[in-house]
Amino acid sequence: MLFTKDQQEKIKNLETPFYYYDMGLLERTLNSAKAAADKRGFHVHYALKANFNDRVLDMIQSKGFGADCVSGNEVQKSIDKGFAPEMITFAGVGKSDKEIIAALKHQIFAFNVESIQEMEVINELAGQLGVVAQVSLRINPNVDAHTHHYITTGLDENKFGVPTSELEIAASVIRQAQHVELIGLHFHIGSQITDMNVFKSLCVKVNEWKNWFEERGTAIKVLNVGGGLGVDYQHPDENSMPDFEAYFDIFDKFLERTAQQEVHFELGRALVAQCGSLISKVLYTKSGIKKNFLILDAGMTELMRPALYQAYHKIEHVAKEVTTTINYDVVGPICESSDCFGKEVPLPESQRGDLIAIRTAGAYGEVMASSYNLRDEIRYVYSDKL
Ligand SMILES: *Cc1c(COP(=O)(O)O)cnc(C)c1O
Numbered sequence: 067m068l069f070t071k072d073q074q075e076k077i078k079n080l081e082t083p084f085y086y087y088d089m090g091l092l093e094r095t096l097n098s099a100k101a102a103a104d105k106r107g108f109h110v111h112y113a114l115k116a117n118f119n120d121r122v123l124d125m126i127q128s129k130g131f132g133a134d135c136v137s138g139n140e141v142q143k144s145i146d147k148g149f150a151p152e153m154i155t156f157a158g159v160g161k162s163d164k165e166i167i168a169a170l171k172h173q174i175f176a177f178n179v180e181s182i183q184e185m186e187v188i189n190e191l192a193g194q195l196g197v198v199a200q201v202s203l204r205i206n207p208n209v210d211a212h213t214h215h216y217i218t219t220g221l222d223e224n225k226f227g228v229p230t231s232e233l234e235i236a237a238s239v240i241r242q243a244q245h246v247e248l249i250g251l252h253f254h255i256g257s258q259i260t261d262m263n264v265f266k267s268l269c270v271k272v273n274e275w276k277n278w279f280e281e282r283g284t285a286i287k288v289l290n291v292g293g294g295l296g297v298d299y300q301h302p303d304e305n306s307m308p309d310f311e312a313y314f315d316i317f318d319k320f321l322e323r324t325a326q327q328e329v330h331f332e333l334g335r336a337l338v339a340q341c342g343s344l345i346s347k348v349l350y351t352k353s354g355i356k357k358n359f360l361i362l363d364a365g366m367t368e369l370m371r372p373a374l375y376q377a378y379h380k381i382e383h384v385a386k387e388v389t390t391t392i393n394y395d396v397v398g399p400i401c402e403s404s405d406c407f408g409k410e411v412p413l414p415e416s417q418r419g420d421l422i423a424i425r426t427a428g429a430y431g432e433v434m435a436s437s438y439n440l441r442d443e444i445r446y447v448y449s450d451k452l
Pocket residue numbers: 113115116134136157158254256257258292293294295332333334335336429
């Protein structure tokens with residue numbers, strides 16, 4: 067169970083819904099990832115888009131991670147939070163001129179460039195500022211991440227990255243660009259990847275394309291293999307953190323590199339998913355002809371993943387042990403049929419006022435909250451402030 071009896075007493079009267087962050091678990095997860103990466107000389111940038119809650123970010127920054135950003139505001143946020151500019155990367159298919167200029171002025175570590183046209187724009191803007199932009203070229207390696215199609219990004223027909231058929235042109239554009247320095251190759255093939263063989267296939271592709279550039283006389287300093295490491299949504303207590311040793315070991319074994327070449331990672335979900343839960347109250351119970359409903363005070367406006375990509379989250383009764391259960395469709399109050407957290411979820415018999423925990427909600431949860439239906443602003447509670 068998520069909460070001890072003592073903690074249950076403390077949260078009983080808090081206004082719901084709220085995100086609950088287990089700061090101890092976050093710290094253990096970060097320590098585990100950092101130790102496994104450091105041991106191999108790997109650099110890890112945290113993907114801010116997974117969660118930019120202030121205290122979560124503070125802890126990640128304090129542990130020595132870099133920042134991986136996908137908007138100008140994320141770049142600014144990481145600078146405000148004390149991440150060093152030389153540890154900040156900026157990715158995304160649609161960087162605006164304003165965002166590029168701001169990042170150039172901050173002299174961030176690298177732009178992960180997603181198209182030839184973007185490369186030309188960065189070159190031009192860097193020229194106007196009289197600086198040289200360090201860039202990594204995002205290559206679309208055509209690796210199937212075996213994950214949900216909405217979160218697969220590495221196949222040929224995809225808006226992300228430069229397809230391999232265009233690399234010849236990209237390489238020549240880079241050679242002629244005066245204000246752009248190619249420092250690395252970037253890959254990010256998808257999210258919630260749990261099959262380590264997928265990362266092995268990625269290593270093979272990275273080796274191939276690194277050699278391709280080197281054969282053409284372009285030195286590659288940084289191999290950025292992106293993020294995507296998955297977590298166990300089914301068993302958040304048994305597997306409260308991913309096996310970072312096994313993950314980094316794959317890259318250590320299968321990436322060909324010299325001692326000078328750096329390996330960079332951009333982990334989001336793997337670092338923050340398990341430390342967060344959405345806590346909600348049962349407003350109403352309702353029986354249909356064949357179904358039982360639990361209507362919660364949290365909905366897709368607080369946690370959008372189930373509505374957005376049919377994502378599974380484990381749903382638990384906060385106070386009752388699972389002995390005999392009833393199957394409930396657990397739904398939110400929002401005026402959309404897709405506002406449903408789970409169908410036929412076995413839960414102890416529940417009443418109005420009971421607390422329900424939706425687990426593994428630390429990544430792509432709070433950050434996607436919206437004010438649709440003019441909902442309240444999201445609330446959060448930290449374990450060490452209970
Ligand atoms: C979203 C994203 C990440 C992080 O993905 P996770 O699956 O959360 O690890 C890393 N790199 C890029 C470019 C991304 O867009």
